[in-house]
Amino acid sequence: MAGANTTAIAFIGFGEVGQTFSRGLLANDGVAIRAYDLLFGSDAGARLEAAAQELGVVRAPSAQEACSNATFVFSAVTADRAEAVATEAAVWLKPGQVFVDVNSAAPSTKQRAAQAVTASGADYLEAAVMAPVLKPGLKVAILSGGPQAQAASEALNELGMNLTPVSEVYGRASAMKLCRSIVIKGLEALMVDCAAACEAWDVKDPVFASLNATFPSIDFHALAADMRERVATHGVRRSAEMREAAEMLAAAGLHPGVAQAVADAQLRGARRKEGTR
Template sequence: MAGSARIAFIGYGEVGQTFSRGFLAHGVAGIHAYDLLFGSGPGSRLEEAARRIGVTCADTAERACTEATFVFSAVTADRTEAVAAEAASWLKPGQIFVDVNSAAPTTKQRAAQAIAASGADYVEAAVMAPVLKPGLRVPILAGGPKAVDAAEALNRLGMNLTPVSEIFGRASAMKLCRSIVIKGLEALMVDCAAACEAWDVKDPVFASLHETFPSIDFHALAADMRERVATHGIRRAAEMREAAEMLAAAGLEPGLASAIADAQQRGARAKPAAGA
């Protein structure tokens, strides 16, 4: 199937670029991409990255996806539903819309409903780790009635999808429940390290923590988690706001997830201006 499969990306940030390289290495016939920033000053970096990789840039999402077998939605979490609703106006039966955004289960359910109206198929995809190191092989949980078929086809192209449910929302719930712990631990370590530094007590505090958890090097962990938050805090904050929505929809208190989102946002390193 590799020679005949065509891929399109709506949103061409880290995920789109990383997946593109992997797909082309596995013999995918052609890849098109559209990003909201294309055609603007800030978008020139994304367009140049696409050209270097061998991806064709389109001036609209519809044009990028016209001939695609698989359409990947890889936008910011807050745009998940809006992109699905727009795509539903021009997607066709036979196309598969793969939603890899870190959105709440209820958001994915509404996106799936929008895509269903077009006759295309919707696959919920929950990316379970940062994509840069594993690339196309990053573990992804897939959900929906077409999850098994999509996983079989995309895994032949180098992906690592595991179908987990035919019910939309469960894959995202598995991801976001895990994220409460992972992103929460990052926020705790960043604040702990900052407080320790303010009072010059990092060594005794981390030594005490090491006595309780002897398998953990807390100096290394704090440095690693601070860098993760600094680099990815904006995206992680958006993900944790989706986790808060998931909790609220289940009748649970979302305050902790919202606080984690705020902490991730505070710790994010300011992005350089375009061209800097």
């Protein structure tokens, strides 16, 4: 149990984000972290359990037990589970706790999650992670939103995080992230397909030379290799994110077709790495 001078933090979901943030947060004196992941206790979760042990994170048998004494509760699951996790957590969250939703979900999803959490008396912090977390670690740029965004962000920034409050209205931070993602994930999908087609016809050098002439500041050979690896490694998660972007577009009365196509392309790229179709 956390002591009087301990900042207790919990993670629901202990994948890349949970592990990366835990490593940075535990560099602070007086921080204690408990985590729960659906995979704990299974063969597939052995790697996650080993990571928790190495970092000094206590593995909890349930999300409720992980979060029982936590000041900050991070939800770091998948986009399609974000709302369900918030709704489940609302049953046992208490006033004084801050539910930090770092999932890449649509603004409407965040709004519904916020409604569920705040009904418990706990605070809900919308948190839109604006870049892959591995290189920047705890310093990755995060946009935060909600009535308590300023105070919660200041408290987390004191622990080494990099949150910038952008709105007291839920949904705006996620909209900023997903609008950007349409471009970033879309470019990745375009480059993967372009490179594959070039290789099929053995025309990569002249095509990339033409692109370099049009955009001289970009090394298209390097960009294609980098984006292919990003999609292969993170395509499943990014596909889910782009489906949330499609939901955002549809909710605004805009056509979601491009975002849905990007989601499909991201998933195809990931499956190619896995050797499936």
